[in-house]
Amino acid sequence: MILSVMEREIAWGDLDALGIVFYPRYYEWMDAAGHQFFKTIDLNLYDLWEKRNIQFGLLETSCRYFKPGRYGLKIKIKTRLEELSKKTVLLRHEIQQAADEKIVEGFEKRICLNVTDIKNFKSMDIPQDLFAVLENAGRD
Amino acid sequence: MILSVMEREIAWGDLDALGIVFYPRYYEWMDAAGHQFFKTIDLNLYDLWEKRNIQFGLLETSCRYFKPGRYGLKIKIKTRLEELSKKTVLLRHEIQQAADEKIVEGFEKRICLNVTDIKNFKSMDIPQDLFAVLENAGRD
Amino acid sequence: MILSVMEREIAWGDLDALGIVFYPRYYEWMDAAGHQFFKTIDLNLYDLWEKRNIQFGLLETSCRYFKPGRYGLKIKIKTRLEELSKKTVLLRHEIQQAADEKIVEGFEKRICLNVTDIKNFKSMDIPQDLFAVLENAGRD
Amino acid sequence: MILSVMEREIAWGDLDALGIVFYPRYYEWMDAAGHQFFKTIDLNLYDLWEKRNIQFGLLETSCRYFKPGRYGLKIKIKTRLEELSKKTVLLRHEIQQAADEKIVEGFEKRICLNVTDIKNFKSMDIPQDLFAVLENAGRD
Numbered sequence: 001m002i003l004s005v006m007e008r009e010i011a012w013g014d015l016d017a018l019g020i021v022f023y024p025r026y027y028e029w030m031d032a033a034g035h036q037f038f039k040t041i042d043l044n045l046y047d048l049w050e051k052r053n054i055q056f057g058l059l060e061t062s063c064r065y066f067k068p069g070r071y072g073l074k075i076k077i078k079t080r081l082e083e084l085s086k087k088t089v090l091l092r093h094e095i096q097q098a099a100d101e102k103i104v105e106g107f108e109k110r111i112c113l114n115v116t117d118i119k120n121f122k123s124m125d126i127p128q129d130l131f132a133v134l135e136n137a138g139r140d
Numbered sequence: 141m142i143l144s145v146m147e148r149e150i151a152w153g154d155l156d157a158l159g160i161v162f163y164p165r166y167y168e169w170m171d172a173a174g175h176q177f178f179k180t181i182d183l184n185l186y187d188l189w190e191k192r193n194i195q196f197g198l199l200e201t202s203c204r205y206f207k208p209g210r211y212g213l214k215i216k217i218k219t220r221l222e223e224l225s226k227k228t229v230l231l232r233h234e235i236q237q238a239a240d241e242k243i244v245e246g247f248e249k250r251i252c253l254n255v256t257d258i259k260n261f262k263s264m265d266i267p268q269d270l271f272a273v274l275e276n277a278g279r280d
Numbered sequence: 281m282i283l284s285v286m287e288r289e290i291a292w293g294d295l296d297a298l299g300i301v302f303y304p305r306y307y308e309w310m311d312a313a314g315h316q317f318f319k320t321i322d323l324n325l326y327d328l329w330e331k332r333n334i335q336f337g338l339l340e341t342s343c344r345y346f347k348p349g350r351y352g353l354k355i356k357i358k359t360r361l362e363e364l365s366k367k368t369v370l371l372r373h374e375i376q377q378a379a380d381e382k383i384v385e386g387f388e389k390r391i392c393l394n395v396t397d398i399k400n401f402k403s404m405d406i407p408q409d410l411f412a413v414l415e416n417a418g419r420d
Numbered sequence: 421m422i423l424s425v426m427e428r429e430i431a432w433g434d435l436d437a438l439g440i441v442f443y444p445r446y447y448e449w450m451d452a453a454g455h456q457f458f459k460t461i462d463l464n465l466y467d468l469w470e471k472r473n474i475q476f477g478l479l480e481t482s483c484r485y486f487k488p489g490r491y492g493l494k495i496k497i498k499t500r501l502e503e504l505s506k507k508t509v510l511l512r513h514e515i516q517q518a519a520d521e522k523i524v525e526g527f528e529k530r531i532c533l534n535v536t537d538i539k540n541f542k543s544m545d546i547p548q549d550l551f552a553v554l555e556n557a558g559r560d
Binding site for chain 4: 158
C-alpha cells in the first residue's frame with residue numbers, strides 16, 4: 001500500500017486567537033497531501049485536467065480533532081487510499097506530531113468527473129488505466 | 141428553534157483553478173456562521189473566553205458537497221443547533237443558493253473547554269446557565 | 281468619482297494568536313473590494329475573462345496599518361480608482377471602522393492582460409470601451 | 421548578512437481561477453519566512469511574546485509581481501534584514517523559481533511593540549539585546 005508523507009511546520013498564520021490551528025487549515029493541508037499522494041503514484045491531477053479533462057471532485061470531507069496544533073510544531077500528514085469504487089476514491093489522512101502521535105484524522109471522498117464543459121461537470125467511471133494505478137496503490 | 145442565517149457572495153479569492161470554491165473555504169464560512177449563531181442567542185464566544193475562560197473546541201467537522209459554488213453566487217449559510225449533550229454541541233450548517241437549493245451541508249461538533257491554562261485545555265460540563273440557553277435555542 | 285463600499289465583520293478565523301487580524305486577510309478583502317468596484321461600474325471581471333480573454337493582473341500591492349483589527353469589528357472597505365494609464369489601473373482602498381476611522385490603507389496596481397494563451401499572459405493597452413468607463417469612474 | 425531561505429511547492433489551493441497564485445498567499449508565505457528569519461538568528465517571536473510581552477507589529481507591507489506562480493512550481497523565499505532603526509525593522513523577501521529567477525519581491529516593515537496590555541499595544545524602542553542581534557544579522 002502506498003503511503004505518501006508530507007511534512008510541514010505550523011506557522012503563525014495558521015493560528016487562531018487561542019494560539020491553536022484554525023481548523024480549516026487542516027483541510028488545506030489534506031488537500032495538498034492528496035495532490036501529493038496522486039503525484040507519488042504518477043498521477044498529476046493538473047495534467048489529468050489539462051490533457052484529459054478529468055478531475056476528482058469532492059463528495060464529502062471530514063476531520064476528527066484529537067489535540068490542538070500549536071506554533072512551531074513539526075507535523076506529518078500521512079495519506080493513503082482507503083476505498084476505491086467504480087467512480088470514487090476515499091483518501092485517509094492522519095496528521096501526526098513528530099512522535100507519531102495523532103493530532104487530526106480525516107478523509108476526502110472524491111468522485112471522478114468529466115470537466116470538458118467547465119460549467120457543467122459530469123460524473124464518470126474512473127478510466128481503466130487510472131483505476132489500475134489506484135487499485136495498485138491501495139493494495140496491501 | 142433558532143435558525144441563524146449568514147449571507148455572502150462567492151468571491152474570486154474563494155475559487156480554485158477550476159473556477160469553483162476551494163472546499164476549505166466552506167469550513168471558514170461555517171465557523172463564522174457558528175459564531176454568529178452563538179451571538180444570535182446572546183452568547184458572544186469571545187467574551188465567554190475572556191470573561192469565563194470557556195471555549196467550545198472542535199471534536200469533529202464534516203461536509204457533503206452537492207453542487208460546486210461559483211463566482212458571484214449569493215449564498216446563505218443557515219445554522220441550527222442539532223444536538224446538545226452535557227459537554228457537547230453539534231451545529232448543523234446548510235449552505236444554499238438563493239433559491240433554497242442546497243450546495244453544501246455540514247456540521248461542527250464542539251466540546252466545552254476550560255481554557256484557563258492556555259497550554260492545556262480541559263473538557264468540562266457546559267455550565268448550567270449556558271446549557272439552558274442552548275437547550276432553548278434547540279427546542280422546536 | 282465612483283466610490284464603492286464593501287462592509288464586513290471581522291471574524292474569529294481572521295485573527296492571529298494576538299487576537300488581531302492576520303494581515304494577508306486585508307489583501308483578500310481588498311481583492312474582493314476591487315472586484316466589487318468593477319461590478320459597480322458594470323465591468324464584471326469574470327465575464328471580461330470569459331468573453332474577451334482580458335484580465336487585470338497585479339503589478340504591485342501595498343498596505344499601511346494604522347490600528348489592529350479586532351474580533352466583531354464592523355468595517356468598511358472603500359475603493360476608488362486613483363490612477364489610470366494606457367495599460368494600468370491603480371485602485372486605492374481604505375479600510376475603516378464604523379466611525380470613519382482608518383485602520384488600513386492600501387492599493388492594488390493592475391495591468392491589462394490578454395490571457396488567451398493561459399500559459400503566457402501578454403500585457404496590452406486597455407481597450408477603448410473599457411478605458412472610457414474607467415476614465416469616467418475616476419473623474420471627480 | 422544573514423539570509424534565511426524557505427522552500428515550498430505551489431499547491432492547488434494557492435491558485436485562483438486563472439490557474440495562478442492568488443496574491444494574498446505570497447504575503448502568508450512572507451510572514452512565515454519572516455518568522456523563520458527570526459528563528460535563524462535565535463529570536464523565537466512566539467517566545468518573545470510569551471516571555472517578554474514583545475511583538476513586532478506591522479507598519480507596512482508591499483509586493484511587486486514579476487511572473488505568475490503556477491501549480492507545482494518549487495519556489496524559494498529568501499529573506500534578509502534590510503533596514504534597522506531604533507523602533508523598526510524592514511525585512512526584504514525575494515520569491516524565486518528554482519533557477520534564481522525572481523517571481524515576487526516584497527517587504528514587511530515592523531515596529532517593536534509592548535503587548536502587555538493585549539487591548540492596547542504600545543510602540544517601544546527595540547531592547548538593546550535584541551537590537552544587537554538584529555544589527556549583527558543585517559551586517560554585510
